[in-house]
Amino acid sequence: MQHIFDMIIIGGGPAGYSAALYASRAGMDCVVLEKMSPGGQMALTDVIDNYPGFEAGVDGFDLGMKMQTQAERFGAKTEYAEVTDVDFTEKIKKVRTTAGEYLSKTVVIATGANARELGLENEKEFVGRGVHYCAHCDGRFYKDKIVAVVGGGNSAVQDALYLSRLAKKVYLIHRRDTFRATKIYLSQLEKTKNVEILFNSTVAEILTDERVSGVKIKDVNTEKTENIVCDGVFVSIGRKPVTEFLKGSVKLDNGGYVLADETTKTDVAGVFAAGDVRTKALRQVVTAVADGATAVHFAEEF
Numbered sequence: 138m139q140h141i142f143d144m145i146i147i148g149g150g151p152a153g154y155s156a157a158l159y160a161s162r163a164g165m166d167c168v169v170l171e172k173m174s175p176g177g178q179m180a181l182t183d184v185i186d187n188y189p190g191f192e193a194g195v196d197g198f199d200l201g202m203k204m205q206t207q208a209e210r211f212g213a214k215t216e217y218a219e220v221t222d223v224d225f226t227e228k229i230k231k232v233r234t235t236a237g238e239y240l241s242k243t244v245v246i247a248t249g250a251n252a253r254e255l256g257l258e259n260e261k262e263f264v265g266r267g268v269h270y271c272a273h274c275d276g277r278f279y280k281d282k283i284v285a286v287v288g289g290g291n292s293a294v295q296d297a298l299y300l301s302r303l304a305k306k307v308y309l310i311h312r313r314d315t316f317r318a319t320k321i322y323l324s325q326l327e328k329t330k331n332v333e334i335l336f337n338s339t340v341a342e343i344l345t346d347e348r349v350s351g352v353k354i355k356d357v358n359t360e361k362t363e364n365i366v367c368d369g370v371f372v373s374i375g376r377k378p379v380t381e382f383l384k385g386s387v388k389l390d391n392g393g394y395v396l397a398d399e400t401t402k403t404d405v406a407g408v409f410a411a412g413d414v415r416t417k418a419l420r421q422v423v424t425a426v427a428d429g430a431t432a433v434h435f436a437e438e439f
């Protein structure tokens with residue numbers, strides 16, 4: 138007989154380990170299926186300043202490890218495996234992974250969202266050789282160098298501010314003439330002398346020799362192009378939910394996020410979506426951990 142868990146949690150980020158903590162404390166037999174290492178996107182952030190309880194900020198990787206350890210203290214397990222397929226059509230849900238099949242009465246989808254790519258021809262080829270998606274992970278390679286950041290949301294502006302403290306010069310390239318980012322970051326940006334903002338501009342080409350040597354930017358109004366010399370490009374244009382493995386088993390919105398409200402319930406009874414992967418207004422660590430607890434509350438009710 139194959140083991141049947143009370144709860145399978147797909148993804149070991151803050152939403153996943155919060156669900157694991159609440160489930161294991163409630164005496165549920167649960168397992169977290171994690172592809173790589175705990176923490177999810179949070180683990181790629183060096184300092185998290187807006188998670189309560191850490192007055193001096195906290196390293197995202199460390200916080201991920203702490204969340205795993207805390208959940209495991211109450212009996213939650215972690216299996217390192219990538220989920221390839223699911224079957225939610227029967228009462229006992231099946232989750233297929235690179236390490237075999239798992240069965241469970243309930244499932245929490247907590248796979249988060251990954252960085253979006255620009256989709257330029259040589260972008261993939263130069264990842265790690267000048268093309269980056271995480272300023273906090275890779276910014277340190279650009280001390281006293283020139284970098285470009287692409288995007289106009291909170292992440293892009295935050296990345297530009299972070300990089301301005303390391304690099305000699307930062308270009309912030311945004312396709313419109315206004316930022317989406319919040320005031321607190323924009324007022325800091327105004328005071329930062331080594332960030333040059335290029336509005337109404339898109340990256341038409343990543344220029345390279347052995348590695349990135351610059352970007353060709355295009356003015357969206359005039360279509361004029363200009364080459365900018367830089368040592369690295371940080372793409373910060375939002376995120377893509379990790380939901381491909383669900384293959385139609387739960388309803389998604391147009392952006393690929395799992396349709397679920399504040400109850401975290403999906404359209405399939407016993408299947409919940411927690412954290413960045415679900416439709417929600419604010420994708421933050423605090424909202425992700427809240428989702429994990431909520432999912433367990435409704436899973437117990439189920």
Ligand code: NAP
Binds near residue numbers: 187287373
């Ligand atoms: P976002 O808010 O969706 O912003 C994405 C930005 O990239 C937008 O400015 C968008 O331009 C631009 N963009 C999208 N596709 C593009 C393309 N193909 N080429 C060029 N530019 C493109 O994403 P985010 O900044 O990653 O933030 C995600 C969520 O996390 C948001 O809810 C954000 O508020 C939150 N967040 C919060 C904090 C914080 O409060 N500490 C920090 C980071 C993120 P348009 O503006 O023209 O659409």
